[in-house]
Amino acid sequence: xxxxxxxxxxxxxxxxxxxxxxxxxxxxxxxxxxxxxxxxxxxxxxxxxxxxxxxxxxxxxxxxxxxxxxxxxxxxxxxxxxxxxxxxxxxxxxxxxxxxxxxxxxxxxxxxxxxxxxxxxxxxxxxxxxxxxxxxxxxxxxxxxxxxxxxxxxxxxxxxxxxxxxxxxxxxxxxxxxxxxxxxxxxxxxxxxxxxxxxxxxxxxxxxxxxxxxxxxxxxxxxxxxxxxxxxxxxxxxxxxxxxxxxxxxxxxxxxxxxxxxxxxxxxxxxxxxxxxx
Amino acid sequence: xxxxxxxxxxxxxxxxxxxxxxxxxxxxxxxxxxxxxxxxxxxxxxxxxxxxxxxxxxxxxxxxxxxxxxxxxxxxxxxxxxxxxxxxxxxxxxxxxxxxxxxxxxxxxxxxxxxxxxxxxxxxxxxxxxxxxxxxxxxxxxxxxxxxxxxxxxxxxxxxxxxxxxxxxxxxxxxxxxxxxxxxxxxxxxxxxxxxxxxxxxxxxxxxxxxxxxxxxxxxxxxxxxxxxxxxxxxxxxxxxxxxxxxxxxxxxxxxxxxxxxxxxxxxxxxxxxxxxxxxxxxxxxxxxxxxxxxxxxxxxxxxxxxxxxxxxxxxxxxxxxxxxxxx
Amino acid sequence: xxxxxxxxxxxxxxxxxxxxxxxxxxxxxxxxxxxxxxxxxxxxxxxxxxxxxxxxxxxxxxxxxxxxxxxxxxxxxxxxxxxxxxxxxxxxxxxxxxxxxxxxxxxxxxxxxxxxxxxxxxxxxxxxxxxxxxxxxxxxxxxxxxxxxxxxxxxxxxxxxxxxxxxxxxxxxxxxxxxxxxxxxxxxxxxxxxxxxxxxxxxxxxxxxxxxxxxxxxxxxxxxxxxxxxxxxxxxxxxxxxxxxxxxxxxxxxxxxxxxxxxxxxxxxxxxxxxxxxxxxxxxxxxxxxxxxxxxxxxxxxxxxxxxxxxxxxxxxxxxxxx
Ligand SMILES: Nc1ncnc2c1ncn2[C@@H]1O[C@H](COP(=O)(O)OP(=O)(O)OP(=O)(O)O)[C@@H](O)[C@H]1O
Ligand SMILES: [Mg+2]
Numbered sequence: 001x002x003x004x005x006x007x008x009x010x011x012x013x014x015x016x017x018x019x020x021x022x023x024x025x026x027x028x029x030x031x032x033x034x035x036x037x038x039x040x041x042x043x044x045x046x047x048x049x050x051x052x053x054x055x056x057x058x059x060x061x062x063x064x065x066x067x068x069x070x071x072x073x074x075x076x077x078x079x080x081x082x083x084x085x086x087x088x089x090x091x092x093x094x095x096x097x098x099x100x101x102x103x104x105x106x107x108x109x110x111x112x113x114x115x116x117x118x119x120x121x122x123x124x125x126x127x128x129x130x131x132x133x134x135x136x137x138x139x140x141x142x143x144x145x146x147x148x149x150x151x152x153x154x155x156x157x158x159x160x161x162x163x164x165x166x167x168x169x170x171x172x173x174x175x176x177x178x179x180x181x182x183x184x185x186x187x188x189x190x191x192x193x194x195x196x197x198x199x200x201x202x203x204x205x206x207x208x209x210x211x212x213x214x215x216x217x218x219x220x221x222x223x224x225x226x227x228x229x230x231x232x233x234x235x236x237x238x239x240x241x242x243x244x245x246x247x248x249x250x251x252x253x254x255x256x257x258x259x260x261x262x263x264x265x266x267x268x269x270x271x272x273x274x275x276x277x278x
Numbered sequence: 279x280x281x282x283x284x285x286x287x288x289x290x291x292x293x294x295x296x297x298x299x300x301x302x303x304x305x306x307x308x309x310x311x312x313x314x315x316x317x318x319x320x321x322x323x324x325x326x327x328x329x330x331x332x333x334x335x336x337x338x339x340x341x342x343x344x345x346x347x348x349x350x351x352x353x354x355x356x357x358x359x360x361x362x363x364x365x366x367x368x369x370x371x372x373x374x375x376x377x378x379x380x381x382x383x384x385x386x387x388x389x390x391x392x393x394x395x396x397x398x399x400x401x402x403x404x405x406x407x408x409x410x411x412x413x414x415x416x417x418x419x420x421x422x423x424x425x426x427x428x429x430x431x432x433x434x435x436x437x438x439x440x441x442x443x444x445x446x447x448x449x450x451x452x453x454x455x456x457x458x459x460x461x462x463x464x465x466x467x468x469x470x471x472x473x474x475x476x477x478x479x480x481x482x483x484x485x486x487x488x489x490x491x492x493x494x495x496x497x498x499x500x501x502x503x504x505x506x507x508x509x510x511x512x513x514x515x516x517x518x519x520x521x522x523x524x525x526x527x528x529x530x531x532x533x534x535x536x537x538x539x540x541x542x543x544x545x546x547x548x549x550x551x552x553x554x555x556x557x558x559x560x561x562x563x564x565x566x567x568x569x570x571x572x573x574x575x576x577x578x579x580x581x582x583x584x585x586x587x588x589x590x591x592x593x594x595x596x597x598x599x600x601x602x603x604x605x606x
Numbered sequence: 607x608x609x610x611x612x613x614x615x616x617x618x619x620x621x622x623x624x625x626x627x628x629x630x631x632x633x634x635x636x637x638x639x640x641x642x643x644x645x646x647x648x649x650x651x652x653x654x655x656x657x658x659x660x661x662x663x664x665x666x667x668x669x670x671x672x673x674x675x676x677x678x679x680x681x682x683x684x685x686x687x688x689x690x691x692x693x694x695x696x697x698x699x700x701x702x703x704x705x706x707x708x709x710x711x712x713x714x715x716x717x718x719x720x721x722x723x724x725x726x727x728x729x730x731x732x733x734x735x736x737x738x739x740x741x742x743x744x745x746x747x748x749x750x751x752x753x754x755x756x757x758x759x760x761x762x763x764x765x766x767x768x769x770x771x772x773x774x775x776x777x778x779x780x781x782x783x784x785x786x787x788x789x790x791x792x793x794x795x796x797x798x799x800x801x802x803x804x805x806x807x808x809x810x811x812x813x814x815x816x817x818x819x820x821x822x823x824x825x826x827x828x829x830x831x832x833x834x835x836x837x838x839x840x841x842x843x844x845x846x847x848x849x850x851x852x853x854x855x856x857x858x859x860x861x862x863x864x865x866x867x868x869x870x871x872x873x874x875x876x877x878x879x880x881x882x883x884x885x886x887x888x889x890x891x892x893x894x895x896x897x898x899x900x901x902x903x904x905x906x907x908x909x910x911x912x913x914x915x916x917x918x919x920x921x922x923x924x925x926x927x928x929x
Contacts, residue, residue, distance in 0.1 A: 117624035119860075120908045121901070124867030125885065129901055130632060132889040205749065212751055213871055217886065236757060240765050250754035258749035265745075332832055336732065357837075365835030372833075377826040382848045382924055392834050429924040445834070 008270045015266020021259035029075040036069035040226045049242045059244040062234060067244065070226040071252050077227040078256060081142050081211040082204040088146025090200050093153030094192075098184050100154065101161025111154065118151040127210065128219060136219045138227075145207050153199050160192040194271040198264055205260030212253050228253050279485050280306040280329070280368075280453055285343030287324050287333065287509075294564040298324040298338065300509040306453065311479060311486045313500030313517070315493060315532070319560050321509040322489045323373070326457045329487075330364045347453075366396045369446035373458040375438035379430035385441045386410050386426030389448055396449035413444040418474060436467035440474070447478065454479070455487045460495070472499060493536050497521060505529050508561055508571035511590070515597035525593055525604040527576045531556040570601065578603055607920060607927055614916045618909055625905045626680060629898060630673055685899035690891055695899040699881060703903075705775060706873070706880035710865050712796065713804040718858060721808050725815025726850065729823065730842055740812060747809020752868065756802045756875045763798065771795050773877035799876045803868050807861055814857055819850040852923045859915020863908045 009015060028035060037057070044064030052059045058067040100111040127144050134140045164170060165188070173183045214220030215229025223230050228249040235245030287299035298321045306312050314322050327333050328340055331352060345352040347363065355363070372378045380388060389410045393401065401409060407426075414422035417440040430438055439459060446454060456475065460468040476499050479486050488500055496503050496517060503520045505513040505528065513526040524530045535556060558575035561567055567574055573583040582602055590598045593605045667675070679685075685695035728737035764772035771777065775795050776788075783791060822828065823846055831845040832838075869882030877883065881900055888896035920926040 113620060113624065117621055117628060120621060120625055120863065120905050120912070121628070122863040122865075122867030122870075122904050122908065124864075125870055125901060125904055128870060128886070128889055129897055132892065132897060133632065209749075209751055213753055216751075216753055217871060217874065219889070232754060232757070239757060239761055243761065246754070246757050246761065250751060250758070253751045253754065254746075254749050257751075258745060261745055261748050327829075330833060332829060361835045361837060363835075365833055370833045372826060372830065374826060378830045380827040380831065380845050380849070382852075382922070383845075384924075391836070395835055429928060431925045432928060442830075449835075 005270060009266070012266045012270055014262045015270065018259040018262030018264075018266060021255065022263060025075055025079060025256060025259070028072060029079050032072050032076060036066075036072040038066035038069045040065065040070045040073040041224055042066070042069075049238060049245075051242070052244055058248050059242065061231070061242075061245055062238060067231070067248060070231055071228065071249060073226045074228045074231065074249065074252065075256075077138060077221055077225065078208045078211065078253070081138065081145070081221075082208045082260075084142040085145035085149065085207040085211075086200050086203045088143065089149035089153060089203060090196060092147070093150035094157050094189070094196055096150070097154040097157025098161060098188060098192075101158040102165060102180070102184050102188060108158070112158070115151040115154050118148070121148075123148050124210070124213070127214065128217075131214065131219045136214075136222060138221045138225070141211055141214055141220045145210050149203060149207065153196070153203075156195055156199060157192050160195055161188055164188055164191045194267075198268045198271065201260055201264035201267055205257040205264065208253065208257055208260070279308045279310075279348070280487075281344075281346040282325070282329065283344040283346065285325070285328060285345070286341040287321070287328055287338060288341050289324075289338035291337070291564075296338070296563045297566065298509055298563060299328065302343075302506070302509065302511055304504050304511060304514070306485055306487055307502075308485055309483055310502060311476075311488055311500045313496040313503040314487060314489045314506060315491060315496055315503060316506035317491060317532075317556075317560050319563065320506045321563075322491075322506060323457050324509075325506075326370060326455050326487065326489055329455060330368060330370055331360060332364075332370075365392065365446075365451075366449045367451050368453040368455065369449060369451040370455040370457065371439070371442045371446050371459050374462045375435050375442055376430075376462065378442055379438055381430055384427055384429055385433070389413060389426075389441070389445050392445050392448040409448070410444075413448055414441070416447065416478070417441075417444045419444075434467075435463050436471060439463065439471055443471075443474070443478070447482070450482075451484070453485045453487070455489070457489045458491070459488075461490070461492075475499070493521075493532060505532070508566060509563065510571065510587075510600065511598075512572070512600045513598065514590075515594075519594070519597050523594065523597070525597065525599040526572075526601045527578050527603075528556070528572050531575075531577075610920050610926065611917060614913055618913065621909060622906075625902070625909075626677055627673070629901055629905075630676060634669075680902060685902070686895035688888075688896050689893045690888075690896075695895045698884060698896060699899050699903055702879060702881045702884045705878060706866075706869060706882060709796070709799055709803060709869065709873070709878060709880060710862070712800045713807065713865060714858065714861075716800060716804040717807040717811050717861075720804075721811035722815050722854065724812040725817075726819050726842075726847065728812075729816045729819035729850075732820065737816075740816075744809045744813045747805060747812075750805070752802055752805050753871050753875055755805065756798070756872060759798055759802070760875075770797055772798065775879050799872055799878050802876075803865060803872045806868065807865065810861070811854070811857065815850065815854050818853050819846065822846045822850045825849070848922070852919065855918045855922055856915050859911045859913075859918070862911030863904075866904050866907060 042065060044060065046064065047056075047060055048062055048064040050056055050060045050064075056066050056068065058071065061067055061070070096111050096115075100108045126148050130144045130148075131140060134144075170183065170187050173187050178186075211220055211227070212229035212232070215227045216233050218230070218233060220229055221227035223234070231249040232246060235242065235249065239246050282302060282304045285299050285302045286297070289296040289298055302321070302325060304312070304314075314325065316322055324333070324338075329345055329352065331340075333339060340353060343353070347368065352360065352363065379385065383391075386407075390406050393406050393409055410426055411422045414425055419425050419437065419440055425433065425437065425441065430441070433441065443459075459475065460471050463471065472495060475486070475488075478484065488495070490496060500517050502516050503514065504511050505520070505526065507528050513520070513524070513529050515523075520529065521533065524533055556575060561571060561574070569584040569586055570576070570588055573579045576583065580603065588600050588602045590600045591604070592598050599605075683696045685699075687693060688695055688698055724740055728734070728740045731737055760772040763770040771794055775792060777783075777791050777795075780788060780791060823842075825846075827849075828841060828846050831841045836845070866882070869880060870886050871882075872878070873880045873882035874886045881903065885897065885900035885904075887893075888900065
């Protein structure tokens with residue numbers, strides 16, 4: 001199973017590229033202090049808004065801080081938000097989806113109606129609304145993205161469960177009198193893992209985009225902590241004099257999200273059950 | 279009338295080559311019903327589709343061979359000329375009526391589309407409507423006017439298949455290819471549809487290629503039979519001859535597992551299927567055995583069967599067999 | 607058909623109730639509950655307003671009574687008054703709604719008329735140069751932060767080239783323009799916001815129509831259409847397209863929440879005088895009645911979008927219409 005997976009994955013060049021970029025970003029996030037040429041908060045008013053040069057590879061911002069260093073540190077924020085938020089969404093989404101798909105009946109009805117309702121809200125506004133009531137901070141951002149991100153996943157997992165539930169091995173496990181929890185965790189969950197994994201990977205990209213948008217609006221990660229989104233906010237005001245402040249953080253977001261999308265779509269192809277069976 | 283000569287067809291899937299037809303030949307005579315029999319996956323549908331060049335280009339292609347219709351090779355025809363034959367002089371109906379009609383158009387419209395397409399004397403819309411009703415009556419629909427206005431999902435499987443037949447006949451074709459036209463239907467309906475086809479064949483003077491995996495159907499309807507196995511014709515003769523003097527072990531196997539008439543009525547469709555099974559499995563078409571493709575399942579296998587695929591030999595007059603032990 | 611619509615409408619009622627409950631819960635979950643939230647955080651609120659709010663929300667009554675009171679006010683679209691200028695929230699929203707609708711409807715049209723052909727053509731010519739190019743575009747479309755793209759386009763067309771205005775809906779001297787000048791002025795102001803708010807949807811719908819079309823092209827009835835002797839063009843654009851449209855139409859209605867959600871950020875960037883910007887400003891100013899109002903109206907618009915999708919769905923799919 002794993003060998004087939006790996007073989008097929010290796011052949012998918014774009015997915016490999018995505019995985020490579022994500023790996024590199026993770027390394028950058030971990031060893032940020034070693035890579036960043038300056039401290040991300042070190043101000044230098046004399047050298048503010050300097051264009052890219054040998055000393056400051058990507059230039060400096062309005063307070064004279066080194067842009068490259070701030071972007072490097074921003075990697076931490078983006079990856080953290082992506083992983084934690086999607087972690088929350090996955091746990092809630094899979095759990096509700098499993099319950100709904102496995103038990104059916106009124107529980108299914110209640111959960112699915114709740115999902116319908118959640119999907120009616122423009123998610124982004126819901127997030128804005130909640131953040132407005134709480135205080136904007138990286139933790140709240142993660143929690144809120146996670147807590148609003150699960151409904152579509154619940155639908156997906158439920159659908160998969162419904163089809164897997166009727167297959168022989170699940171029926172057999174139930175006939176043998178295994179507890180519901182065991183059947184769900186041991187027999188159902190592994191079989192719905194593939195779509196969850198794909199959704200999670202694509203979701204991380206989405207969460208990073210949402211975080212950057214929130215930070216851009218001043219409702220996400222608060223300065224002076226560097227996040228790609230809030231660097232852009234600051235850059236917006238200097239757009240006509242310091243293009244680098246608007247260009248580079250956006251590129252960082254683009255590349256990161258692209259990597260997750262490549263990996264996610266690649267996984268979708270690779271994990272396609274029709275293909276894996278061969 | 280129609281002659282298939284040495285047809286090779288391949289599919290490409292997951293990096294593998296599937297040889298669906300290997301050197302298949304057959305001849306369909308005027309006013310004849312030719313049966314093509316074989317287990318699932320032996321290439322019957324592929325044969326039917328190739329005749330009208332309907333193999334999806336992305337999935338597979340005809341590698342070599344000829345398909346002669348009145349002396350013209352259909353495979354070498356320009357698209358424009360092909361469209362004057364496909365659906366016009368040669369029509370086809372498919373196995374699954376539930377999925378073969380377009381769900382978003384009224385059945386009447388779908389028939390009208392065919393009529394317009396192959397309209398030889400420029401009918402007015404009023405005449406077209408009359409024509410649709412005539413066709414639906416021809417296939418014995420009870421309420422042709424209602425049927426015309428319904429969408430496919432409002433009709434039963436048998437009715438949908440009748441609509442398919444009406445559509446296929448709308449162009450007044452010379453040849454009708456029927457690819458397992460009754461497999462997806464209930465037993466009682468199967469009979470009705472078969473009777474209908476036989477009757478229409480006689481009345482309209484059609485030449486029919488009837489594809490099936492059911493020898494019972496062959497016995498009722500066909501004048502001649504070709505038996506297929508793993509993409510090739512293994513035996514061919516008139517129906518009576520095949521039933522009374524089967525020469526290929528595969529044909530014998532198929533016939534032996536066929537329940538007798540009286541029995542047949544008392545079995546459900548699934549049970550019938552099971553009864554038919556010959557021990558062993560249809561070979562994987564991307565990884566065929568050497569020599570005679572049937573040898574791993576053959577009760578009379580000898581060493582000589584393994585190295586080389588046997589030639590088709592005429593053992594009795596007009597009775598061809600692809601087996602080195604036939605006639606022993 | 608009418609019965610179908612009625613059933614859909616009926617089905618919306620529990621959804622509506624759910625939406626209001628969630629909104630209600632969000633208000634009550636916030637630290638300190640509505641009382642503090644409404645007054646404590648906004649120093650500008652006068653003592654008189656506080657008392658009014660207190661009775662408005664019936665905060666001394668049990669929760670379910672509070673909800674009921676609140677709900678009955680909602681049904682009259684009474685969201686209270688804005689903290690900022692004391693005007694009725696519903697009036698503030700209504701005057702912003704046309705701009706938002708204009709933006710969203712145009713974006714939807716743009717998405718539909720561009721993404722659909724792109725998706726269909728790349729499905730029909732699967733693996734062609736065009737198809738590969740469009741796959742690249744789709745991946746970029748999924749990954750580009752649209753607000754960043756907005757910045758870049760403003761920089762390019764607004765600052766460097768100076769071709770397009772980059773904020774608002776009208777020029778300063780709009781009132782003095784003739785009709786045609788006015789129209790042209792609004793169009794120029796619309797180009798960037800419409801493009802940006804359609805951008806994500808463009809990528810998504812192109813991808814989706816491609817998938818949908820590929821799926822349909824595999825169906826038996828497409829083979830039947832070919833077997834009839836129809837030329838390939840008719841097979842694709844008559845038989846296959848009609849079927850491929852069915853899921854796409856549904857998706858279009860469902861994409862409304864994303865579009866409206868995006869409005870909050872794009873309207874802000876382009877200073878577009880719509881509901882999204884109003885909502886954003888309300889959030890920044892902690893103007894709670896306005897936030898609530900915008901939330902409920904946005905959810906209502908989404909429901910409306912779903913309803914329209916359902917109805918169109920029934921139009922294109924006879925299996926829904928006639929059962
Ligand atoms: N589009 C395709 N792509 C790949 N392989 C195909 C395709 N169509 C048919 N095949 C393969 O070609 C072989 C012959 O298939 P075909 O459909 O002609 O069989 P059949 O005799 O009609 O079977 P059945 O009785 O099930 O209809 C099979 O092994 C099948 O897997
Ligand atoms: Mg077949």
